[in-house]
Amino acid sequence: MSEATATRPARGSSRAGTTPAARPRRSWLRPLLAVAVLVVLLLVPFYVEEFWLRTGFAVFGAVVGAIGLNLLVGTTGQLSLAHAFFLAVGAISYVFVSGESGGIGVAQLSGLGLPPIVGMVVGVLLAGLAGLLFSPIAARLRGIYLGVASLSLVFIGQHVLNSWTSVTGGFNGRSAPDFSLFGFTFANRDPLLFIAGVEFREAERLWYLGLALAAAAYWFARNLLRSRPGRALQTLRDSEVAASVMGVNVQRYKGRVFLVSSMYAGLSGVMYALSIGSVAPESFGLEVSIQYLAMIVLGGLGSVGGAALGALFVSALPLVFQRYADAVPFVSGVGEGGLAAGEAARFLYGAAIVLVILFQPAGLAGLGQRFRRRGRDPGGGRPAPTTPPPPSSSTTADPSDPPAQGSTS
Amino acid sequence: MTQFLSLLLNGISLGALYALIALGFVIIFKASEVVSFTHGSLLLLGAYSIARLSEPLGFLPAILVGILITALAAFVIERLVINRLRGAPVISLAIVTIGIDIILLTELIRRIGSDILNVPHPWGSGSVRLGDVGISQNRLIATGVAGLLIIAFFLAFKYSSWGVAMRASAEDGETAALMGIRLGRVSALAWIVAGVLAAVAALFLVGAPTPGVSAAAYTVALRAFPAAILGGLDSTGGALVGGLLIGLAESFAAGYQDQLLFLGRGFGDVVPYVVMIAVLLVRPSGLFGTKELTRV
Numbered sequence: 001m002s003e004a005t006a007t008r009p010a011r012g013s014s015r016a017g018t019t020p021a022a023r024p025r026r027s028w029l030r031p032l033l034a035v036a037v038l039v040v041l042l043l044v045p046f047y048v049e050e051f052w053l054r055t056g057f058a059v060f061g062a063v064v065g066a067i068g069l070n071l072l073v074g075t076t077g078q079l080s081l082a083h084a085f086f087l088a089v090g091a092i093s094y095v096f097v098s099g100e101s102g103g104i105g106v107a108q109l110s111g112l113g114l115p116p117i118v119g120m121v122v123g124v125l126l127a128g129l130a131g132l133l134f135s136p137i138a139a140r141l142r143g144i145y146l147g148v149a150s151l152s153l154v155f156i157g158q159h160v161l162n163s164w165t166s167v168t169g170g171f172n173g174r175s176a177p178d179f180s181l182f183g184f185t186f187a188n189r190d191p192l193l194f195i196a197g198v199e200f201r202e203a204e205r206l207w208y209l210g211l212a213l214a215a216a217a218y219w220f221a222r223n224l225l226r227s228r229p230g231r232a233l234q235t236l237r238d239s240e241v242a243a244s245v246m247g248v249n250v251q252r253y254k255g256r257v258f259l260v261s262s263m264y265a266g267l268s269g270v271m272y273a274l275s276i277g278s279v280a281p282e283s284f285g286l287e288v289s290i291q292y293l294a295m296i297v298l299g300g301l302g303s304v305g306g307a308a309l310g311a312l313f314v315s316a317l318p319l320v321f322q323r324y325a326d327a328v329p330f331v332s333g334v335g336e337g338g339l340a341a342g343e344a345a346r347f348l349y350g351a352a353i354v355l356v357i358l359f360q361p362a363g364l365a366g367l368g369q370r371f372r373r374r375g376r377d378p379g380g381g382r383p384a385p386t387t388p389p390p391p392s393s394s395t396t397a398d399p400s401d402p403p404a405q406g407s408t409s
Numbered sequence: 410m411t412q413f414l415s416l417l418l419n420g421i422s423l424g425a426l427y428a429l430i431a432l433g434f435v436i437i438f439k440a441s442e443v444v445s446f447t448h449g450s451l452l453l454l455g456a457y458s459i460a461r462l463s464e465p466l467g468f469l470p471a472i473l474v475g476i477l478i479t480a481l482a483a484f485v486i487e488r489l490v491i492n493r494l495r496g497a498p499v500i501s502l503a504i505v506t507i508g509i510d511i512i513l514l515t516e517l518i519r520r521i522g523s524d525i526l527n528v529p530h531p532w533g534s535g536s537v538r539l540g541d542v543g544i545s546q547n548r549l550i551a552t553g554v555a556g557l558l559i560i561a562f563f564l565a566f567k568y569s570s571w572g573v574a575m576r577a578s579a580e581d582g583e584t585a586a587l588m589g590i591r592l593g594r595v596s597a598l599a600w601i602v603a604g605v606l607a608a609v610a611a612l613f614l615v616g617a618p619t620p621g622v623s624a625a626a627y628t629v630a631l632r633a634f635p636a637a638i639l640g641g642l643d644s645t646g647g648a649l650v651g652g653l654l655i656g657l658a659e660s661f662a663a664g665y666q667d668q669l670l671f672l673g674r675g676f677g678d679v680v681p682y683v684v685m686i687a688v689l690l691v692r693p694s695g696l697f698g699t700k701e702l703t704r705v
């Protein structure tokens with residue numbers, strides 16, 4: 001994080017800065033690696049049992065959400081704790097638009113019964129709209145004020161969604177319809193499908209759906225970061241004044257990045273709904289926002305690949321702990337006196353956040369870079385110097401020296 | 410009218426407690442530039458310690474030990490983590506406190522489970538009537554204690570050498586350090602004071618009319634964040650005003666729930682956040698916060 005701060009502003013939005021000096025030497029390695037990973041991911045459903053595929057789909061959903069939050073927090077430096085709310089908007093829009101009307105118990109649910117793909121698109125758009133509505137506030141607030149203000153979105157949002165029972169099902173929630181695309185259903189049958197002797201059931205189909213969506217999200221974010229808007233966002237993080245001097249419209253970019261980030265969250269919410277099979281407003285509390293924050297911090301703020309790795313770590317950990325409760329030390333099943341799986345996972349990533357910020361501010365992504373650099377220059381392998389950007393508190397300008405450019409306005 | 414007065418009184422008492430928590434929040438921010446998300450779990454730690462210790466130790470010693478434990482926890486957090494990150498970006502600092510909060514909160518909730526621990530306040534759960542207006546004894550005492558603490562705090566902040574050192578380092582850390590003020594010590598003291606304030610607030614927050622110590626106390630503590638923010642993060646007076654404002658808003662929203670039903674049930678719980686958003690829309694740095702000016 002801090003290393004990026006030192007180098008990026010100089011490059012600004014110039015095209016020349018996009019190619020690091022050592023690029024040609026390893027240009028073949030990266031695509032090769034990417035292709036290898038992709039091939040492995042494509043082959044997984046043929047060999048792996050259902051539990052892992054389901055976990056995989058949940059992880060893909062988290063990857064999408066984490067990449068979105070990372071654009072906002074990591075790249076642009078806008079601390080947001082509202083991610084859970086945008087996830088909720090996406091998930092609930094999906095079940096509302098694609099779900100059927102009907103009553104469950106006492107609650108009367110309404111639904112539009114449109115095709116699931118419409119529900120997914122509407123979910124993403126509505127989450128984006130929610131982000132856009134919040135962005136006037138977001139653009140006015142700076143730094144930590146935004147962090148706490150966005151906290152309120154989670155609580156207010158949860159209250160609204162809980163009260164709006166006809167759409168959300170209230171505390172009980174409502175079930176999510178299976179996804180389908182042009183008559184192909186992502187469920188156990190309809191049509192029955194065998195490929196290479198492996199029956200493609202819901203888990204296998206969802207795996208590919210998740211993979212496709214996550215890959216698209218990853219690719220889009222990578223390209224965004226390498227384009228002019230991406231550079232503008234990074235400049236914005238490093239110094240709003242410098243950014244506006246260089247012709248970046250600070251307010252507008254802040255608004256847009258909120259839009260993009262919440263659209264990512266919306267998609268992630270839809271995937272969450274598909275993976276769990278039902279949605280209740282209760283499941284989008286503050287701890288979800290914090291989990292996503294944990295993902296991007298562990299992965300390394302500002303790094304798209306890091307966000308994906310962090311998402312894998314944080315979202316798969318409780319599930320894996322739960323399954324292998326016997327094998328993992330200190331962890332036990334419910335009511336056996338040891339740590340429950342969820343608790344163990346929380347301890348672990350809580351500690352991981354603290355340790356990462358203390359010792360490796362660039363996260364998992366930074367760790368990878370460190371190894372790569374060690375190979376090249378003899379003095380390399382040092383951790384990124386922890387010189388922070390000059391604190392934004394050049395606050396109290398003395399009266400004789402009026403601020404030339406207040407980006408708070 | 411009676412209802413109005415009663416809600417007003419209850420709002421003030423609740424607001425005084427919020428103000429205590431928010432004050433801790435603000436002095437931590439002033440002393441070490443950290444927005445401490447650990448405050449909710451510190452408060453829960455205080456409440457839990459007092460509840461658990463009051464059986465073996467008796468009530469008064471339990472309070473003292475509980476306050477001590479909370480202050481110690483805050484001190485350890487400052488020494489082990491925050492102090493090492495001096496000068497790091499505000500966002501990293503905030504996130505690191507979130508990490509600590511996760512650990513502390515998970516452990517506390519694991520210990521509390523689904524129980525509601527009872528704190529045996531000697532003043533019980535009775536209520537007092539002042540004319541037509543009723544208020545629980547607990548809240549009345551809370552208002553008094555909080556008032557005294559706040560006065561003591563402001564006096565210390567203005568006249569004691571710690572207060573002067575603290576204000577100096579908040580004004581300009583570098584100059585203060587050059588003048589021989591030990592920033593580390595100031596920051597550690599601020600955390601300790603914040604821990605004490607949180608524990609005292611916890612003592613009263615878990616009394617009547619609240620049933621006792623449960624995981625829900627954490628959510629209550631979170632509502633002090635809006636209080637600190639809307640007063641202005643770096644203004645101690647703002648924390649006071651913010652706390653009272655939030656307390657009143659919450660009390661009135663809960664009291665007039667029937668008239669506010671179109672906003673949904675339990676609107677009182679979210680009204681602090683609504684108020685905060687409304688204030689921040691008009692004044693992005695809170696009511697009394699220093700405006701961030703930018704010099705080129």
